[in-house]
Amino acid sequence: MFVSNTLGTAALRRAAWCATSRRPEATWLCCLANFRNPLMQRRLQLYDSIGLRAKALRAGLVITLGLLPCLLPRAAQGQSATRESSYPPIEAATDVQPVPLLSGSAGFITNFDAGEPHLAPIVSPVVLVPIRQRWLVESRGTFETDMVQQPGNSAFHGVVEKALDYAQLDFIANPHLTITVGRFLTPFGIYNERLYPVWIRNLQADPLILPIGIGPSDASNGAMLRGGFRASSQWNFNYTAYYSALTTASPVTSARLVGGRAGIFIPKARLEVGGSFQHLLQNERSNSFGFHAVWQPRSLPLDIRAETVRARRGSGYWIEPAYRLSQFPFWRNQMRRTQIVARMQQFFAGPLSVDELPDVDTRQFELGVNYYFLDGLKATSNYGRRFSGEGNKNVWTIGLTYRFIVPLGREGVE
Amino acid sequence: MNPLRSLSVAATILLGLAGSSPRSCAQQQASSSDTAPPVTGIKTSTSGKPVSVSAETKSPSVAPSPAIADDRAMRIEGEKRFSTNCGRCHMAPHKFSPRIMATAVRHMRVRAMITDEDMRLILRYLTQ
Numbered sequence A: 001m002f003v004s005n006t007l008g009t010a011a012l013r014r015a016a017w018c019a020t021s022r023r024p025e026a027t028w029l030c031c032l033a034n035f036r037n038p039l040m041q042r043r044l045q046l047y048d049s050i051g052l053r054a055k056a057l058r059a060g061l062v063i064t065l066g067l068l069p070c071l072l073p074r075a076a077q078g079q080s081a082t083r084e085s086s087y088p089p090i091e092a093a094t095d096v097q098p099v100p101l102l103s104g105s106a107g108f109i110t111n112f113d114a115g116e117p118h119l120a121p122i123v124s125p126v127v128l129v130p131i132r133q134r135w136l137v138e139s140r141g142t143f144e145t146d147m148v149q150q151p152g153n154s155a156f157h158g159v160v161e162k163a164l165d166y167a168q169l170d171f172i173a174n175p176h177l178t179i180t181v182g183r184f185l186t187p188f189g190i191y192n193e194r195l196y197p198v199w200i201r202n203l204q205a206d207p208l209i210l211p212i213g214i215g216p217s218d219a220s221n222g223a224m225l226r227g228g229f230r231a232s233s234q235w236n237f238n239y240t241a242y243y244s245a246l247t248t249a250s251p252v253t254s255a256r257l258v259g260g261r262a263g264i265f266i267p268k269a270r271l272e273v274g275g276s277f278q279h280l281l282q283n284e285r286s287n288s289f290g291f292h293a294v295w296q297p298r299s300l301p302l303d304i305r306a307e308t309v310r311a312r313r314g315s316g317y318w319i320e321p322a323y324r325l326s327q328f329p330f331w332r333n334q335m336r337r338t339q340i341v342a343r344m345q346q347f348f349a350g351p352l353s354v355d356e357l358p359d360v361d362t363r364q365f366e367l368g369v370n371y372y373f374l375d376g377l378k379a380t381s382n383y384g385r386r387f388s389g390e391g392n393k394n395v396w397t398i399g400l401t402y403r404f405i406v407p408l409g410r411e412g413v414e
Numbered sequence B: 001m002n003p004l005r006s007l008s009v010a011a012t013i014l015l016g017l018a019g020s021s022p023r024s025c026a027q028q029q030a031s032s033s034d035t036a037p038p039v040t041g042i043k044t045s046t047s048g049k050p051v052s053v054s055a056e057t058k059s060p061s062v063a064p065s066p067a068i069a070d071d072r073a074m075r076i077e078g079e080k081r082f083s084t085n086c087g088r089c090h091m092a093p094h095k096f097s098p099r100i101m102a103t104a105v106r107h108m109r110v111r112a113m114i115t116d117e118d119m120r121l122i123l124r125y126l127t128q
Helices: A002-020 A026-036 A038-049 A053-077 A079-084 A090-094 A191-195 B003-020 B022-033 B066-088 B098-112 B116-127
Strands: A101-113 A116-131 A135-144 A161-174 A177-185 A219-230 A236-244 A257-266 A271-280 A287-295 A302-311 A314-324 A338-349 A362-372 A377-388 A393-407 B041-044 B050-053
Touching (some): A101 B098, A116 B098, A161 A219, A393 B098, B066 B098, B066 B116, B098 B116
Antiparallel strands (some): A101 A116, A116 A135, A135 A161, A161 A177, A177 A219, A219 A236, A257 A271, A287 A302, A302 A314, A314 A338, A338 A362, A377 A393, B041 B050
């Protein structure tokens, strides 16, 4: 009784302070305080008499759950919350309003797959429309083709494939939570969401395990919660949780699934590690697990990225170190633009076969060289050797990729 | 009064004030401790007349005001956060206009789950 009274008094004081300082947890704390309040107790007895107590408790629970994302990170952050507030708000820091953008990438990739040439031009426009301070509409489409020579004809022919990669509405609810609805890239691992665009990826070929965990057409239709925040002075925490509904309408197909991803980033060590989980709510109702890591040692211009996946459809891993030659003492201007990339990957076929995945166990090694003319213009080339039960083969790739940004409004400061 | 005479009187007063200020005394002591003799520069005014400039007004070791120091610290921190966060996936873009960068950074905040603090510092670094 003493404890409950003490808690009630403390909650009342905290609620009053929060209400005066207009903090968002004021409502929740007022609810907590009122449950300890004698007046509220009498009200609950009255509700009991008319059968409304369950409704009142349910309403309190809903309010509590709704405000949980606001409360948990603050509690976890501790001192860092006060340190963050020492920086001015974004409006004060920049004093600019964002402008809608047409961005994206384009590339012209040529593959020689076991000696057969493939021409693969690709254009991926991205439209970004910021609305006020907290909203963002973003969408990406892809137009690509795989042109090959027909027998007896020297010309290259192919069909342009169109895809809507994502079309989502983001609401930045608070510094720790962003709510996304619509069609979004399935956040399983890091490759699909962060490394997929041709101007970002170091090697143009997809990893063998990429189709695992990202659903049909690499995207999901539904809702997602995500965010990242500083959990302590040493590391940041990021998370996503999502639900996708079954959609069979092409080209916006998706599977019925639920999943999430969590990771920590240690800025001092420049190390990010994380894990992904997904449960398929259709067909075989299987689980998929993934693990990813990104490391950039401070002493070297080296990036190391790696992913591993385990699922009933197959398992495997890839690891990709990329080294900039900026430390070489000669031809400095050319060397700092040159990057050497390697990727080792292995795939183990699962009991369930999928069209996008190899049918048998496969190993592949790739070695490539990239040259950055500008930050958004890159020449890429690589050689790969694939070893599998279906036969070994060489894969050569050369290409040029470009990233563009065009403002869809006045560019000047308002 | 003769303009030349009034100018010379004003210059004398200014030099006297500059020499008697505690800050310049401290700086002179500091410079003397570095065994570097105080240097007086000569610059030409818009009217073509030479005007004496004391050494401390030209010295790069003048302590910046707190606002400038804060701004510089935030810019350095923003650059560090930029290379740490954005450099994980791609190389640094060349700078665009502030309105373009504001949209791009909001997009990347959602995509790469950058923290709010990192986003503010990166945006400040990219737009200033």
